[in-house]
Amino acid sequence: MKFDRKFDRSVVSAYVILTPLALLMLVPLVFMFTTSVKTLGDILSLEFQWIPQRLALENFQRVVEVMPFTRYLYNTASIVAMTFLVQSVTISLAAYAFARLRFAGRDLLFFLFLVQLMIPATSIIIPNYQTIRAFGILNTRLAVGMVYFASAYGTFLMRQAFRAIPRDLEDTAKLDGCNGLRVIQHVLLPLTKPSLVAFAFVSGTFHWNNFFWPLLVTDTARARTLTVGLAMLTQATESTPEITITMAAAVMITAPLFILFILFQKPFIESFAGAGALKG
């Protein structure tokens, strides 16, 4: 039996504590939306207005005029897709070996994979920039995605998922003459789709939002991503009034992911919470 009476007070206090904090948390989001539809007049009034005089939807039109938005969108989407596709191949293969095969040095290799988690990509921008330059692929979409083609997190996630699948299934497949590759493709991956989807959410979010590395290796619209384009926008137009257009651009680059997040809230949140399984 539950001691609901005792809990009542603490449940009510939880709501009382959480509600104002949640509203506070939302302020930057609301600020972004409301500023994106303001006019200069609204901005320049010293009294802050949450609701603009009129909806200045022309701000969004202006964004498309001052930056090659569709090009950036295409670049970003293709980098996200390319990175995830290559990652899903590299991590599935490595995860299969770590989960199922025996070979000398396996644990050491797996340890080397895990150490990658401790070395964030932004800490090694200098040598990675040199490598990308030596390859002659500066200012390409490949340069933006390539450094992330191996994912320690993804390898770990898929290894855990593969290990949870009973071996009997594979043994049957092997008797039918399937080799490792076909076992991964026809037995393991179909059964571990939720893990791969979870990884897609995490990887996709990271690469959609990634900023510093794409900033360094791109210098024209050819390979620039949306986040880099956003930063360029404020550098091109330094006067304060342009904040309406910058916020309109911020809404536009955030919207695709944000809409996905609202539609698929539960799987999104669970995918990120899944990172909590990564311990020990």
Next chain:
Amino acid sequence: MKVRRLIPYLYVLPAFVFLFLFTYYPAGFALFRSFFHWNTSFIQPEFAGLFNYRQLLQSRRFWQVVSNTVIYSLSFIGASTILALFLAVQINKIKRAGSFYKATFFYPTMIPMAAAAMIWMFMYLPDYGLINAYLRRYGMSSVNWLNDRNIALFSVTMVGIWKYTGYYMLLFLAGLRNVPDELMDAAMIEGANGRQRLFKIILPLISSHLFFILIIAIINALEAVDQIYIMTQGGPSNSTNLIVYFIYQQGFRFWDMGTASALTAMLIVSLLLIVSFLFATLGKKVYYEV
């Protein structure tokens, strides 16, 4: 037979090639190049011994960056993890609308740091910004959030806390699933107060999550750079310059790759030392459920 023994390595190979090329080789390369003069006055890199390190250790700017990074990291890690644990415990209590609160605290994870930095930069504007507008409304004087060298680091830290707390909260919530309701009920009946329940029951049961979140937070703190690039460029008077931004400045603004490499090497070694130290000390005490 021999060929068959090689097959497992072929599976690992594609991932390993990229892992080596873009993590281990660059870490080693940075260490190697840190012993070279490699800047605009040298056509070819030239061996310099410990010159780059000596130069850095003697520069006030370097120590200021170290101090900024330590202050940023400690306040970011402390505030975001404590707040995240607090939110998780509260959300765990409620039965309705839990997913609304979860989404509300978590959504900043979905916003690119570049966009978040823009939003906060405009909220911080001295004259037209949201925050000062409210300060003025309640009769307080305006604050120069990003241009006052005593405040700018704090202002930048707030962005990090806002962006990451919801994510850590989510990880704590996953941990709190390990705390059985019955145990909390029993503790309440026995008269354990809130603090006892937190320190004697909740924290020990989620210690492996806590440990993991701490390590993620340390990495998130040390890799922070997007918001610095967008909001302050390390200023005013170097007061918000954090280690990764400093590496970027040395490498891409002053084209001093030798110094930038020395900084990179120091950052990676510190990261690995901190994490190994934590594993060796706290990691052993952590309670792992089977």
